[in-house]
Amino acid sequence: MAGQSWLADTFAGIMIITAAYCVSRLVVARRQHRPTDFRVDGVHVLMGVAMAGMLVPRLRVFWAGGWEIVFGVATAWFAWLTIREWMASREPRTRSAVSHPRAHHLQHVLGCGAMLYMFLAVTSARAASGGSGMSGMAGSAARFPTLALILALGLFGYVVWTADRLPGLATVAAFAARPTSAPVPAGAASYPSTATQASAMAPREDGQARTDGQAPDDSRLRAGQAPATPMSPRLAACCEIAMGVTMGYMLILML
Protein backbone atom coordinates (compact mmCIF):
# COMPACT_ATOMS: atom_id res chain seq x y z
CA MET A 1 0.00 0.00 0.00
CA ALA A 2 1.36 3.39 -0.95
CA GLY A 3 1.99 5.89 1.78
CA GLN A 4 4.36 6.57 4.62
CA SER A 5 5.71 3.31 5.98
CA TRP A 6 5.66 4.50 9.61
CA LEU A 7 2.06 5.54 9.16
CA ALA A 8 1.15 2.20 7.62
CA ASP A 9 2.91 0.45 10.51
CA THR A 10 0.98 2.57 13.01
CA PHE A 11 -2.39 1.86 11.44
CA ALA A 12 -1.48 -1.81 11.09
CA GLY A 13 -0.55 -1.88 14.79
CA ILE A 14 -3.90 -0.34 15.71
CA MET A 15 -5.68 -2.92 13.59
CA ILE A 16 -3.80 -5.82 15.17
CA ILE A 17 -4.61 -4.52 18.66
CA THR A 18 -8.25 -4.10 17.66
CA ALA A 19 -8.41 -7.59 16.19
CA ALA A 20 -6.73 -9.07 19.28
CA TYR A 21 -9.20 -7.28 21.52
CA CYS A 22 -12.12 -8.61 19.49
CA VAL A 23 -10.71 -12.14 19.77
CA SER A 24 -10.57 -11.66 23.54
CA ARG A 25 -14.20 -10.51 23.51
CA LEU A 26 -15.19 -13.67 21.70
CA VAL A 27 -13.25 -15.88 24.07
CA VAL A 28 -14.42 -14.20 27.27
CA ALA A 29 -18.01 -14.03 26.09
CA ARG A 30 -17.98 -17.74 25.26
CA ARG A 31 -16.29 -18.81 28.49
CA GLN A 32 -18.24 -16.57 30.86
CA HIS A 33 -21.57 -16.69 28.98
CA ARG A 34 -21.54 -12.94 28.60
CA PRO A 35 -23.53 -11.45 25.75
CA THR A 36 -21.74 -9.98 22.80
CA ASP A 37 -22.40 -9.79 19.11
CA PHE A 38 -20.37 -12.71 17.84
CA ARG A 39 -20.96 -11.80 14.22
CA VAL A 40 -19.67 -8.28 14.59
CA ASP A 41 -16.71 -9.18 16.79
CA GLY A 42 -15.86 -11.97 14.37
CA VAL A 43 -15.92 -9.75 11.33
CA HIS A 44 -13.83 -7.17 13.21
CA VAL A 45 -11.16 -9.81 13.75
CA LEU A 46 -11.15 -10.61 10.05
CA MET A 47 -11.09 -6.96 9.02
CA GLY A 48 -8.30 -6.11 11.45
CA VAL A 49 -6.09 -8.94 10.24
CA ALA A 50 -6.88 -8.23 6.59
CA MET A 51 -6.20 -4.50 6.87
CA ALA A 52 -2.95 -5.06 8.74
CA GLY A 53 -1.87 -7.35 5.89
CA MET A 54 -2.77 -4.75 3.28
CA LEU A 55 -0.94 -1.99 5.12
CA VAL A 56 2.17 -4.04 5.88
CA PRO A 57 2.69 -6.82 3.31
CA ARG A 58 4.79 -8.97 5.64
CA LEU A 59 1.75 -9.34 7.88
CA ARG A 60 -0.27 -11.10 5.19
CA VAL A 61 -1.72 -14.32 6.48
CA PHE A 62 -4.01 -15.49 3.70
CA TRP A 63 -3.65 -16.91 0.25
CA ALA A 64 -4.18 -14.74 -2.82
CA GLY A 65 -7.88 -14.41 -3.50
CA GLY A 66 -8.88 -15.73 -0.10
CA TRP A 67 -9.89 -12.41 1.38
CA GLU A 68 -12.04 -11.57 -1.64
CA ILE A 69 -14.09 -14.68 -0.95
CA VAL A 70 -14.27 -13.99 2.78
CA PHE A 71 -15.44 -10.41 2.39
CA GLY A 72 -17.68 -11.21 -0.56
CA VAL A 73 -19.52 -13.71 1.62
CA ALA A 74 -19.53 -11.33 4.60
CA THR A 75 -20.96 -8.50 2.49
CA ALA A 76 -23.72 -10.73 1.16
CA TRP A 77 -24.44 -12.05 4.65
CA PHE A 78 -24.73 -8.65 6.29
CA ALA A 79 -26.78 -7.41 3.36
CA TRP A 80 -29.15 -10.33 3.94
CA LEU A 81 -29.33 -9.52 7.66
CA THR A 82 -30.07 -5.88 6.83
CA ILE A 83 -32.90 -6.84 4.53
CA ARG A 84 -34.27 -9.34 7.02
CA GLU A 85 -34.23 -6.84 9.87
CA TRP A 86 -35.67 -4.13 7.70
CA MET A 87 -38.57 -6.41 6.91
CA ALA A 88 -38.92 -7.37 10.59
CA SER A 89 -38.91 -3.73 11.66
CA ARG A 90 -41.88 -3.07 9.41
CA GLU A 91 -43.98 -5.41 11.49
CA PRO A 92 -45.96 -3.43 14.09
CA ARG A 93 -45.03 -5.96 16.80
CA THR A 94 -41.33 -5.19 16.64
CA ARG A 95 -41.33 -1.64 15.38
CA SER A 96 -41.44 -0.01 18.78
CA ALA A 97 -38.93 -2.34 20.38
CA VAL A 98 -36.09 -1.99 17.93
CA SER A 99 -35.66 1.29 16.18
CA HIS A 100 -33.54 1.50 13.05
CA PRO A 101 -31.90 -1.90 13.46
CA ARG A 102 -30.83 -1.92 9.86
CA ALA A 103 -28.51 1.01 10.47
CA HIS A 104 -26.26 -1.35 12.39
CA HIS A 105 -25.87 -3.94 9.71
CA LEU A 106 -25.68 -1.36 6.96
CA GLN A 107 -22.49 -0.25 8.66
CA HIS A 108 -21.07 -3.72 8.25
CA VAL A 109 -22.33 -4.07 4.71
CA LEU A 110 -20.42 -0.88 3.98
CA GLY A 111 -17.31 -2.05 5.86
CA CYS A 112 -17.21 -5.47 4.24
CA GLY A 113 -18.01 -3.94 0.85
CA ALA A 114 -15.11 -1.52 1.27
CA MET A 115 -12.79 -4.39 2.14
CA LEU A 116 -13.95 -6.30 -0.92
CA TYR A 117 -13.43 -3.24 -3.09
CA MET A 118 -9.91 -2.73 -1.79
CA PHE A 119 -8.90 -6.34 -2.36
CA LEU A 120 -10.34 -6.33 -5.87
CA ALA A 121 -8.53 -3.05 -6.59
CA VAL A 122 -5.27 -4.55 -5.35
CA THR A 123 -5.75 -7.61 -7.52
CA SER A 124 -6.47 -5.58 -10.64
CA ALA A 125 -3.55 -3.23 -9.95
CA ARG A 126 -1.26 -6.20 -9.44
CA ALA A 127 -2.45 -7.77 -12.66
CA ALA A 128 -1.97 -4.51 -14.53
CA SER A 129 1.54 -3.95 -13.21
CA GLY A 130 2.61 -7.56 -13.29
CA GLY A 131 3.73 -7.22 -9.70
CA SER A 132 3.18 -9.70 -6.97
CA GLY A 133 2.94 -7.76 -3.72
CA MET A 134 0.29 -5.71 -2.05
CA SER A 135 2.66 -2.79 -2.24
CA GLY A 136 1.99 -2.76 -5.95
CA MET A 137 -1.15 -0.80 -5.12
CA ALA A 138 0.11 2.70 -5.70
CA GLY A 139 -1.94 5.77 -4.88
CA SER A 140 -3.50 5.79 -8.31
CA ALA A 141 -4.36 2.11 -8.43
CA ALA A 142 -8.09 2.39 -7.93
CA ARG A 143 -9.99 1.90 -11.15
CA PHE A 144 -13.03 3.64 -9.74
CA PRO A 145 -11.68 6.40 -7.50
CA THR A 146 -15.10 7.96 -7.11
CA LEU A 147 -16.40 4.73 -5.61
CA ALA A 148 -13.43 4.67 -3.22
CA LEU A 149 -14.30 8.21 -2.14
CA ILE A 150 -17.98 7.36 -1.69
CA LEU A 151 -17.09 4.35 0.46
CA ALA A 152 -14.67 6.45 2.51
CA LEU A 153 -17.28 9.17 3.03
CA GLY A 154 -19.83 6.57 4.09
CA LEU A 155 -17.39 5.13 6.60
CA PHE A 156 -16.56 8.59 7.99
CA GLY A 157 -20.27 9.23 8.34
CA TYR A 158 -20.62 6.08 10.43
CA VAL A 159 -17.56 6.99 12.49
CA VAL A 160 -19.08 10.35 13.37
CA TRP A 161 -22.48 8.78 14.01
CA THR A 162 -20.96 6.15 16.30
CA ALA A 163 -18.83 8.69 18.19
CA ASP A 164 -21.91 10.81 18.81
CA ARG A 165 -23.70 7.87 20.41
CA LEU A 166 -20.74 6.67 22.41
CA PRO A 167 -21.49 8.57 25.66
CA GLY A 168 -25.04 7.24 25.62
CA LEU A 169 -23.94 3.65 25.97
CA ALA A 170 -23.95 2.49 29.56
CA THR A 171 -20.64 1.30 30.93
CA VAL A 172 -20.07 -2.27 31.98
CA ALA A 173 -19.43 -1.00 35.52
CA ALA A 174 -22.86 0.62 35.64
CA PHE A 175 -24.47 -2.55 34.43
CA ALA A 176 -22.55 -4.79 36.80
CA ALA A 177 -23.36 -2.59 39.81
CA ARG A 178 -27.08 -3.33 39.68
CA PRO A 179 -28.56 -5.89 42.12
CA THR A 180 -28.53 -9.26 40.46
CA SER A 181 -32.17 -9.96 41.19
CA ALA A 182 -33.36 -6.62 39.99
CA PRO A 183 -34.28 -5.74 36.47
CA VAL A 184 -32.01 -3.40 34.61
CA PRO A 185 -32.35 -0.12 36.49
CA ALA A 186 -33.77 2.91 34.83
CA GLY A 187 -31.07 5.13 33.51
CA ALA A 188 -28.48 2.40 33.54
CA ALA A 189 -30.05 0.12 31.03
CA SER A 190 -27.34 -1.41 29.03
CA TYR A 191 -27.44 -4.31 26.79
CA PRO A 192 -25.38 -5.69 24.04
CA SER A 193 -23.50 -3.41 21.80
CA THR A 194 -25.93 -3.80 19.01
CA ALA A 195 -29.62 -3.28 18.68
CA THR A 196 -30.05 -6.40 16.69
CA GLN A 197 -28.37 -8.40 19.36
CA ALA A 198 -30.89 -7.37 21.96
CA SER A 199 -33.75 -8.67 19.92
CA ALA A 200 -31.80 -11.71 18.89
CA MET A 201 -31.09 -12.54 22.52
CA ALA A 202 -34.75 -12.70 23.30
CA PRO A 203 -36.08 -16.24 23.55
CA ARG A 204 -38.15 -17.15 20.59
CA GLU A 205 -41.90 -17.28 20.97
CA ASP A 206 -41.84 -21.06 20.83
CA GLY A 207 -39.42 -21.15 23.75
CA GLN A 208 -36.58 -22.57 21.69
CA ALA A 209 -33.10 -21.20 22.09
CA ARG A 210 -31.95 -18.98 19.32
CA THR A 211 -29.29 -20.20 16.97
CA ASP A 212 -28.43 -17.03 15.13
CA GLY A 213 -24.95 -16.48 16.40
CA GLN A 214 -25.75 -14.66 19.61
CA ALA A 215 -25.04 -15.55 23.21
CA PRO A 216 -28.56 -15.91 24.58
CA ASP A 217 -27.78 -16.90 28.17
CA ASP A 218 -31.23 -18.46 28.31
CA SER A 219 -30.58 -20.42 31.50
CA ARG A 220 -30.27 -17.20 33.47
CA LEU A 221 -33.33 -15.75 31.79
CA ARG A 222 -35.42 -18.82 32.56
CA ALA A 223 -34.25 -18.84 36.16
CA GLY A 224 -35.48 -15.30 36.57
CA GLN A 225 -32.00 -14.01 37.16
CA ALA A 226 -30.67 -10.85 35.67
CA PRO A 227 -28.69 -11.58 32.53
CA ALA A 228 -24.91 -11.65 32.63
CA THR A 229 -23.01 -8.43 32.20
CA PRO A 230 -22.45 -7.87 28.51
CA MET A 231 -19.09 -7.25 26.94
CA SER A 232 -18.40 -3.53 26.85
CA PRO A 233 -20.63 -1.79 24.31
CA ARG A 234 -18.43 1.30 24.45
CA LEU A 235 -15.29 -0.56 23.52
CA ALA A 236 -17.17 -2.30 20.72
CA ALA A 237 -18.12 1.15 19.43
CA CYS A 238 -14.48 2.28 19.73
CA CYS A 239 -13.49 -0.70 17.58
CA GLU A 240 -16.01 0.47 14.98
CA ILE A 241 -14.43 3.92 15.05
CA ALA A 242 -10.87 2.62 14.73
CA MET A 243 -11.89 0.33 11.87
CA GLY A 244 -13.76 3.11 10.09
CA VAL A 245 -10.92 5.62 10.28
CA THR A 246 -8.31 3.09 9.15
CA MET A 247 -10.44 1.81 6.30
CA GLY A 248 -11.19 5.38 5.23
CA TYR A 249 -7.48 6.16 5.26
CA MET A 250 -6.75 3.17 3.04
CA LEU A 251 -9.50 4.13 0.61
CA ILE A 252 -8.27 7.73 0.43
CA LEU A 253 -4.78 6.44 -0.35
CA MET A 254 -6.25 4.66 -3.35
CA LEU A 255 -7.55 7.87 -4.92
Next chain:
Amino acid sequence: MTSHVTDARSGGRRIGGIGVAREESWAAPDTRRWLQLGLAFIWLLDAVLQFQSFMFSKGFSQMLAGTAPGNPAVIAGPINWSARLIDQHTVVANGAFAVIQLLLGLGIAWRPAVRLALGASIGWAIAVWWLGEGLGGILNGAGSPANGAPGAVIIYALLAVLLWPGKRDRPAPFVAGRFTGAAVARLLWLVLWGSLAYMALLPATRAAKALSGMVAGMASGEPGWLAGLDNHLAAFLAQRGPAAAVVLAVVLAFIAVGVYLPRPAARALIAVAIVTSAAIWIAEGLGGILTGGGTDPNSGLLLALLALTYWPLANSRPAATRSESA
Protein backbone atom coordinates in the same frame (compact mmCIF):
# COMPACT_ATOMS: atom_id res chain seq x y z
CA MET B 1 -37.50 -11.62 30.42
CA THR B 2 -36.25 -10.39 27.12
CA SER B 3 -33.69 -7.73 26.90
CA HIS B 4 -35.68 -5.32 24.86
CA VAL B 5 -38.70 -5.71 27.10
CA THR B 6 -36.48 -4.97 30.08
CA ASP B 7 -35.19 -1.91 28.33
CA ALA B 8 -38.64 -0.68 27.54
CA ARG B 9 -39.88 -1.21 31.09
CA SER B 10 -36.91 0.50 32.64
CA GLY B 11 -37.14 3.48 30.40
CA GLY B 12 -33.96 2.63 28.60
CA ARG B 13 -33.80 4.22 25.23
CA ARG B 14 -32.38 2.40 22.27
CA ILE B 15 -29.89 4.26 20.17
CA GLY B 16 -30.37 3.18 16.60
CA GLY B 17 -27.97 0.46 15.74
CA ILE B 18 -25.42 0.40 18.51
CA GLY B 19 -26.99 -0.10 21.88
CA VAL B 20 -29.12 1.32 24.62
CA ALA B 21 -28.77 4.84 25.90
CA ARG B 22 -28.92 5.95 29.45
CA GLU B 23 -31.97 8.19 29.35
CA GLU B 24 -30.49 10.99 31.42
CA SER B 25 -27.28 11.32 29.44
CA TRP B 26 -28.18 11.05 25.84
CA ALA B 27 -30.75 12.73 23.66
CA ALA B 28 -31.37 12.19 20.00
CA PRO B 29 -29.52 14.80 17.94
CA ASP B 30 -31.43 18.00 17.24
CA THR B 31 -30.87 20.09 14.13
CA ARG B 32 -27.84 21.86 15.56
CA ARG B 33 -26.27 18.60 16.65
CA TRP B 34 -26.72 17.13 13.17
CA LEU B 35 -24.98 20.19 11.73
CA GLN B 36 -22.17 19.82 14.27
CA LEU B 37 -21.82 16.23 13.14
CA GLY B 38 -21.61 17.49 9.57
CA LEU B 39 -18.74 19.72 10.63
CA ALA B 40 -17.08 16.82 12.46
CA PHE B 41 -17.44 14.74 9.31
CA ILE B 42 -15.63 17.34 7.22
CA TRP B 43 -12.84 17.69 9.79
CA LEU B 44 -12.43 13.92 9.73
CA LEU B 45 -12.22 13.93 5.94
CA ASP B 46 -9.68 16.76 6.18
CA ALA B 47 -7.58 14.76 8.61
CA VAL B 48 -7.43 11.68 6.45
CA LEU B 49 -6.65 13.76 3.36
CA GLN B 50 -3.77 15.22 5.34
CA PHE B 51 -2.37 11.69 5.74
CA GLN B 52 -1.90 11.34 1.97
CA SER B 53 1.61 10.77 0.66
CA PHE B 54 1.77 14.12 -1.13
CA MET B 55 1.39 15.98 2.15
CA PHE B 56 4.58 14.37 3.45
CA SER B 57 6.57 15.62 0.47
CA LYS B 58 8.29 18.93 -0.19
CA GLY B 59 5.35 19.78 -2.41
CA PHE B 60 3.22 20.49 0.65
CA SER B 61 5.50 23.19 2.06
CA GLN B 62 5.91 24.64 -1.43
CA MET B 63 2.14 24.80 -1.74
CA LEU B 64 1.93 26.70 1.55
CA ALA B 65 4.71 29.09 0.54
CA GLY B 66 2.85 29.73 -2.70
CA THR B 67 0.12 31.57 -0.80
CA ALA B 68 2.51 34.29 0.39
CA PRO B 69 3.28 36.25 -2.80
CA GLY B 70 1.18 39.37 -3.21
CA ASN B 71 0.30 39.58 0.47
CA PRO B 72 1.57 42.44 2.66
CA ALA B 73 4.91 41.70 4.31
CA VAL B 74 3.33 41.39 7.72
CA ILE B 75 1.16 38.56 6.41
CA ALA B 76 3.66 36.99 4.01
CA GLY B 77 6.53 36.89 6.50
CA PRO B 78 4.97 34.37 8.89
CA ILE B 79 3.71 32.30 5.94
CA ASN B 80 7.24 31.98 4.58
CA TRP B 81 8.60 31.26 8.05
CA SER B 82 6.10 28.45 8.69
CA ALA B 83 6.62 27.02 5.19
CA ARG B 84 10.37 26.86 5.84
CA LEU B 85 9.80 25.23 9.20
CA ILE B 86 7.46 22.64 7.70
CA ASP B 87 9.94 22.07 4.88
CA GLN B 88 12.64 21.17 7.41
CA HIS B 89 10.38 18.89 9.46
CA THR B 90 7.85 17.76 6.90
CA VAL B 91 6.98 14.38 8.35
CA VAL B 92 6.62 15.50 11.95
CA ALA B 93 4.75 18.68 11.09
CA ASN B 94 2.33 17.09 8.68
CA GLY B 95 1.78 14.11 10.94
CA ALA B 96 0.93 16.52 13.75
CA PHE B 97 -1.45 18.49 11.51
CA ALA B 98 -3.30 15.35 10.52
CA VAL B 99 -3.58 14.11 14.09
CA ILE B 100 -4.85 17.50 15.29
CA GLN B 101 -7.55 17.49 12.63
CA LEU B 102 -8.46 13.91 13.46
CA LEU B 103 -8.86 14.87 17.12
CA LEU B 104 -10.94 17.90 16.16
CA GLY B 105 -13.28 15.75 14.08
CA LEU B 106 -13.67 13.04 16.70
CA GLY B 107 -13.88 15.63 19.48
CA ILE B 108 -16.79 17.44 17.86
CA ALA B 109 -18.52 14.11 17.30
CA TRP B 110 -17.97 12.99 20.91
CA ARG B 111 -20.37 15.01 23.03
CA PRO B 112 -18.30 15.43 26.19
CA ALA B 113 -15.57 17.13 24.12
CA VAL B 114 -17.70 19.17 21.77
CA ARG B 115 -17.01 22.57 23.31
CA LEU B 116 -13.30 21.92 23.68
CA ALA B 117 -13.05 20.68 20.10
CA LEU B 118 -15.09 23.51 18.63
CA GLY B 119 -13.03 26.06 20.56
CA ALA B 120 -9.77 24.46 19.46
CA SER B 121 -11.03 24.29 15.88
CA ILE B 122 -11.53 28.05 15.84
CA GLY B 123 -7.91 28.70 16.86
CA TRP B 124 -6.59 26.05 14.50
CA ALA B 125 -8.67 27.32 11.58
CA ILE B 126 -7.51 30.91 12.03
CA ALA B 127 -3.87 29.79 12.15
CA VAL B 128 -4.26 27.69 9.01
CA TRP B 129 -6.18 30.48 7.28
CA TRP B 130 -3.20 32.75 7.73
CA LEU B 131 -0.23 30.40 7.50
CA GLY B 132 -1.69 27.84 5.13
CA GLU B 133 -4.07 29.77 2.91
CA GLY B 134 -2.61 33.28 2.90
CA LEU B 135 -5.92 34.66 4.19
CA GLY B 136 -7.69 33.03 1.25
CA GLY B 137 -6.30 35.47 -1.31
CA ILE B 138 -8.33 38.35 0.06
CA LEU B 139 -5.41 40.74 0.30
CA ASN B 140 -3.43 39.74 -2.78
CA GLY B 141 -6.33 40.00 -5.18
CA ALA B 142 -6.12 36.35 -6.22
CA GLY B 143 -9.24 35.29 -4.37
CA SER B 144 -12.31 34.25 -6.30
CA PRO B 145 -15.51 32.45 -5.34
CA ALA B 146 -14.44 29.75 -7.79
CA ASN B 147 -11.04 29.08 -6.25
CA GLY B 148 -11.90 28.84 -2.59
CA ALA B 149 -12.01 32.46 -1.41
CA PRO B 150 -12.30 33.69 1.27
CA GLY B 151 -10.45 30.55 2.35
CA ALA B 152 -12.23 27.31 3.08
CA VAL B 153 -10.75 26.98 6.52
CA ILE B 154 -12.15 30.24 7.84
CA ILE B 155 -15.62 28.84 7.17
CA TYR B 156 -14.80 26.02 9.61
CA ALA B 157 -14.17 28.68 12.26
CA LEU B 158 -17.37 30.51 11.35
CA LEU B 159 -19.36 27.28 11.60
CA ALA B 160 -17.80 26.48 14.96
CA VAL B 161 -18.97 29.83 16.31
CA LEU B 162 -22.46 29.59 14.83
CA LEU B 163 -22.95 26.00 16.01
CA TRP B 164 -21.55 26.61 19.49
CA PRO B 165 -23.71 24.83 22.07
CA GLY B 166 -24.43 27.73 24.40
CA LYS B 167 -25.80 27.16 27.87
CA ARG B 168 -28.90 29.09 26.98
CA ASP B 169 -30.03 29.41 23.39
CA ARG B 170 -31.56 32.56 22.01
CA PRO B 171 -34.69 32.57 19.92
CA ALA B 172 -33.72 32.70 16.26
CA PRO B 173 -35.42 31.79 13.00
CA PHE B 174 -32.45 29.57 12.05
CA VAL B 175 -29.96 27.37 13.90
CA ALA B 176 -27.04 29.70 13.18
CA GLY B 177 -28.59 32.37 15.37
CA ARG B 178 -29.11 30.23 18.47
CA PHE B 179 -25.78 31.14 20.07
CA THR B 180 -24.83 34.53 18.62
CA GLY B 181 -28.36 35.83 18.18
CA ALA B 182 -30.11 36.32 14.86
CA ALA B 183 -28.76 39.83 14.24
CA VAL B 184 -25.09 38.86 14.55
CA ALA B 185 -25.59 35.68 12.54
CA ARG B 186 -27.30 37.63 9.75
CA LEU B 187 -24.46 40.14 9.73
CA LEU B 188 -21.87 37.36 9.43
CA TRP B 189 -23.81 35.86 6.53
CA LEU B 190 -24.06 39.24 4.83
CA VAL B 191 -20.32 39.88 5.18
CA LEU B 192 -19.36 36.43 3.88
CA TRP B 193 -21.63 36.27 0.86
CA GLY B 194 -21.28 39.99 0.21
CA SER B 195 -17.51 39.63 0.08
CA LEU B 196 -17.90 36.70 -2.31
CA ALA B 197 -20.08 38.90 -4.54
CA TYR B 198 -17.47 41.64 -4.41
CA MET B 199 -14.66 39.23 -5.27
CA ALA B 200 -16.62 37.96 -8.26
CA LEU B 201 -16.28 41.45 -9.72
CA LEU B 202 -12.51 41.71 -9.21
CA PRO B 203 -10.14 41.10 -12.15
CA ALA B 204 -9.14 37.69 -10.77
CA THR B 205 -12.66 36.51 -11.66
CA ARG B 206 -14.00 39.03 -14.14
CA ALA B 207 -11.09 39.05 -16.60
CA ALA B 208 -11.87 37.51 -19.96
CA LYS B 209 -10.37 34.06 -19.44
CA ALA B 210 -10.09 34.10 -15.66
CA LEU B 211 -13.06 31.93 -14.73
CA SER B 212 -12.59 29.44 -17.55
CA GLY B 213 -8.88 29.14 -16.79
CA MET B 214 -9.61 28.59 -13.11
CA VAL B 215 -12.17 25.86 -13.78
CA ALA B 216 -10.08 24.18 -16.48
CA GLY B 217 -7.14 24.12 -14.08
CA MET B 218 -9.22 22.21 -11.57
CA ALA B 219 -9.91 19.43 -14.10
CA SER B 220 -6.32 18.25 -14.15
CA GLY B 221 -5.89 14.86 -12.52
CA GLU B 222 -9.60 14.41 -11.85
CA PRO B 223 -11.52 11.26 -12.83
CA GLY B 224 -13.13 11.36 -16.26
CA TRP B 225 -16.63 12.40 -15.25
CA LEU B 226 -15.48 15.35 -13.14
CA ALA B 227 -12.78 16.43 -15.59
CA GLY B 228 -15.37 16.31 -18.37
CA LEU B 229 -17.79 18.37 -16.32
CA ASP B 230 -15.16 20.96 -15.50
CA ASN B 231 -13.86 21.07 -19.07
CA HIS B 232 -17.36 21.62 -20.43
CA LEU B 233 -17.94 24.37 -17.89
CA ALA B 234 -14.60 25.95 -18.75
CA ALA B 235 -15.43 25.84 -22.46
CA PHE B 236 -18.78 27.48 -21.77
CA LEU B 237 -17.13 30.21 -19.70
CA ALA B 238 -14.32 30.82 -22.19
CA GLN B 239 -16.46 33.16 -24.29
CA ARG B 240 -18.66 34.44 -21.51
CA GLY B 241 -16.25 34.99 -18.63
CA PRO B 242 -17.01 38.63 -17.71
CA ALA B 243 -20.77 38.19 -18.11
CA ALA B 244 -20.72 35.02 -16.02
CA ALA B 245 -18.76 36.83 -13.32
CA VAL B 246 -21.39 39.58 -13.19
CA VAL B 247 -24.23 37.05 -13.04
CA LEU B 248 -22.39 35.21 -10.27
CA ALA B 249 -21.91 38.46 -8.36
CA VAL B 250 -25.62 39.29 -8.64
CA VAL B 251 -26.64 35.83 -7.44
CA LEU B 252 -24.20 36.00 -4.52
CA ALA B 253 -25.48 39.47 -3.61
CA PHE B 254 -29.08 38.22 -3.56
CA ILE B 255 -28.00 35.34 -1.35
CA ALA B 256 -26.21 37.79 0.96
CA VAL B 257 -29.39 39.75 1.64
CA GLY B 258 -31.61 36.67 1.62
CA VAL B 259 -31.49 36.14 5.37
CA TYR B 260 -33.10 39.56 5.92
CA LEU B 261 -36.15 38.69 3.83
CA PRO B 262 -39.44 37.13 5.04
CA ARG B 263 -39.34 33.38 5.59
CA PRO B 264 -40.62 32.14 2.19
CA ALA B 265 -38.18 34.35 0.29
CA ALA B 266 -35.38 33.56 2.72
CA ARG B 267 -36.02 29.86 2.27
CA ALA B 268 -35.87 30.19 -1.51
CA LEU B 269 -32.60 32.12 -1.36
CA ILE B 270 -31.03 29.66 1.07
CA ALA B 271 -31.95 26.93 -1.40
CA VAL B 272 -30.26 29.01 -4.11
CA ALA B 273 -27.24 29.32 -1.81
CA ILE B 274 -27.05 25.55 -1.47
CA VAL B 275 -27.29 25.05 -5.24
CA THR B 276 -24.70 27.79 -5.84
CA SER B 277 -22.39 26.17 -3.29
CA ALA B 278 -22.75 22.85 -5.10
CA ALA B 279 -21.91 24.55 -8.41
CA ILE B 280 -18.88 26.23 -6.82
CA TRP B 281 -17.77 22.89 -5.42
CA ILE B 282 -17.92 21.27 -8.85
CA ALA B 283 -16.07 24.24 -10.34
CA GLU B 284 -13.44 23.69 -7.64
CA GLY B 285 -13.11 20.07 -8.76
CA LEU B 286 -14.42 18.94 -5.34
CA GLY B 287 -11.33 20.54 -3.86
CA GLY B 288 -9.09 18.14 -5.74
CA ILE B 289 -9.79 15.36 -3.26
CA LEU B 290 -10.04 12.81 -6.07
CA THR B 291 -6.57 13.68 -7.37
CA GLY B 292 -4.63 12.41 -4.38
CA GLY B 293 -3.34 15.91 -3.68
CA GLY B 294 -6.28 17.74 -2.15
CA THR B 295 -5.78 18.94 1.41
CA ASP B 296 -9.44 19.67 2.04
CA PRO B 297 -12.75 19.66 0.18
CA ASN B 298 -12.40 23.43 -0.43
CA SER B 299 -15.09 26.02 0.14
CA GLY B 300 -18.11 24.70 -1.80
CA LEU B 301 -19.00 21.92 0.63
CA LEU B 302 -18.56 24.21 3.63
CA LEU B 303 -20.67 26.95 2.08
CA ALA B 304 -23.43 24.40 1.59
CA LEU B 305 -23.19 23.32 5.24
CA LEU B 306 -23.19 26.95 6.31
CA ALA B 307 -26.31 27.59 4.22
CA LEU B 308 -28.06 24.72 5.99
CA THR B 309 -27.42 26.40 9.34
CA TYR B 310 -29.41 29.38 8.06
CA TRP B 311 -32.35 27.32 6.82
CA PRO B 312 -35.48 29.04 8.19
CA LEU B 313 -37.08 26.91 10.88
CA ALA B 314 -40.78 26.52 11.48
CA ASN B 315 -40.36 27.53 15.10
CA SER B 316 -37.86 30.19 16.09
CA ARG B 317 -37.80 29.19 19.77
CA PRO B 318 -35.13 26.71 20.88
CA ALA B 319 -36.35 23.25 21.88
CA ALA B 320 -35.29 23.71 25.52
CA THR B 321 -37.34 26.90 25.84
CA ARG B 322 -40.36 25.22 24.31
CA SER B 323 -40.20 22.30 26.72
CA GLU B 324 -39.77 24.63 29.70
CA SER B 325 -42.91 26.54 28.85
CA ALA B 326 -44.87 23.39 28.06
